[in-house]
Amino acid sequence: MQAHDFRQFLERFHDLNPAQIEDARTKIRDVRRKTEALSEIESRTEQEHKCPHCGDDRRQKWGRTRTKFQRYRCLGCQKTFCGRTTSKIRHIHRPDLFLEVIRDMLGIRAPSSIRQLANRLGLDKHTIWRWRLIIIQGLSDSSDDQFSGIVEVDETYQKESRKGSREWVRYKRDPLNSPKPPRLRWYEYNKLGVKMQRGLSQWQLPILTVVDRGGAKRAQRIADRANATIQKALDPVIAADAVLCSDALRAYGHFAQVKGLEHFVVGGAKGKARAMASHHIQNINSLHSRYEDFIRQFKGPASKYLPGYVDWFIARQSLISPLEAFRWA
Structure with missing residues (x-):
């Protein structure tokens, strides 16, 4: 957009009603998310500057991907790549929302529940859970490894906790071929009146x-x-x-x-x-x-x-x- 057109665009904001202002605010927020994620992925390509397939640093621009990322062609192996190639987010179609999930996980406030975050971003709860597992894998080296003084x-x-485990279901369904789980489910201790072990069990x-x-x-x-x-x-x-x-x-x-x-x-x-x-x-x-x-x-x-x-x-x-x-x- 030219500078003159942009000034005219800003001046038209005075003519918007409150509902239109809120719609414009939502649109600008979405565009900002996408732009920020795009710039981070592009900076990764600029820093590494090597083909993820063969390691050759000779490349040429080769158009853009469907999601507006700069595509390159390696002059060595002739394969194309972009900043997301071989990364953990290469199959994620909304890297901007993926970045919002990271912000929620590492922000100052307590993390939102999966359902809350899914409703806020307009995604399925299973998608949020899958993205969280990807992010957690990337945080595996967050602990320090040198201590002194x-x-x-x-x-x-x-x-x-065996949350999500099917061991009791399998045992009830086929007790001859499925081993009995080593303990009751936690809620059954109070329900059946069984005393739990005290201290460090x-x-x-x-x-x-x-x-x-x-x-x-x-x-x-x-x-x-x-x-x-x-x-x-x-x-x-x-x-x-x-x-x-x-x-x-x-x-x-x-x-x-x-x-x-x-x-x-x-x-x-x-x-x-x-x-x-x-x-x-x-x-x-x-x-x-x-x-x-x-x-x-x-x-x-x-x-x-x-x-x-x-x-x-x-x-x-x-x-x-x-x-x-x-x-x-």
Whole structure:
């Protein structure tokens, strides 16, 4: 649009009634979404500048795709490509709405439910769920992998959930060929009057968390709290000259002894607390509190998706920008 035509277009805004203004606002918002997603994908092509098929950096412009993305032709293998080729969003027809889902997941406010987000964007709830899984896969490296100085370690727990599992349905349908599930469904404990195990039972899944005073954060789902499991998880990420602060779990003491770290125990049995005022685990306790607030709205996610939810939580705590996450996709 020419500058003169654009000025005339702006002047006509004074003639719009309130309903037309709202329609224009909606249209401008949609165009802005598409333009922003388009510019991010185009910038990815400009930065990499290589053919995703053969790696050759010689290319020529070759028209545009149906969705208005610049298409290139490789002068080496003669194949065409654009910024979405070989990416996780290559089959997504609305990258602008995909970016809005990322903004909802990583924004300052609490994430919307899948149904709320689907109604707001005019999409099916299954589409939102599928896009969330794609985004969560891109957030798998959001935890830090280097910790130094005073390092706090502890674990939190998430109740095991077989949400969406068909194991009880299969067992009821064919008990001879389908194994009986190892526990009742959670709602059946109260319904049948069966007492649940108290404390840390096998249905409590441990999540190991690590923070240091520099702001680095890490959380990962671990199989158990055994010495070998804790050592395998902590050894690659904690520096050899770090100072370890933890509770009285023996696995932390064993790890500190093997790695030769100075270890301060916070709490524990009476008479065994030997930490000073500067050595505490308050930062990691605060992280656990924020995790509980984050995970509560999902009403107990299925255990098979729990590592992804943990990565999503760490990404929100690390203030990863939506545009950065969009580039990963």
